[in-house]
Amino acid sequence: MPITFIRRTFSRELIVQLLVFGVVGVLATLTHYLVALFSYEGLNLSLYFANLLGYLSAVLVSYFGHGRFTFKQSFRWALFVRFSVMSVTTFLCSELMLVGLENYAQLPARFSLAVVVCTIPIVTFVLSKLWVFKP
Template structure:
């Protein structure tokens, strides 16, 4: 009976761990971005870019080891991960630009939109492409 549920349970576990690792990477990103923008007066898009970049290491190591149980020393996998990350960054920057510069939201509100909209597509790309297992 548990056999048919195993793939679903693995997906749920991966989703939960992806969320936890993503939260750690996002906190790294957001805290650095807010500090740069609020305390150092760095422009919102640059502060966001620097914060996002700081979260990449947390994200890759956490997702490779914890989320997907993949080796962290794999150049091809890291390159795919970077492609997913840059897709996420592009989506992230687009959301910040639209929210801050077009709609007029405060930077913190744009970051809330980022946190709500970016993880879903990046999980799918990470699972199905960046950290995919080689076929037997």
């Protein structure tokens, strides 16, 4: 039944785009983790600086992956600037959501994090499709 609903609601192109978006997102997440881990454990950098390097690496993987494979755009500085603005903005929004859910709504950290992890990719996809990589 859910498969039938998805087929009736979304075009084939959108479904493929969402799947590719997910694959690129997983690759970017792995890049973030592995670069940060190597920078921290292998290069003896501070954890926070290592995390920053991992994040910046993941932004590049995301930009090139989503640009080339998800939204089929060629590299342009204007797109990269918009992508960077979106990336930083959604990161800050995720932090604000965590603060609000954990401190004001007093929800458990696990639940708060789950809400953020499920919400931010949806927002990122919509912003990418309608603003960053808009044809």
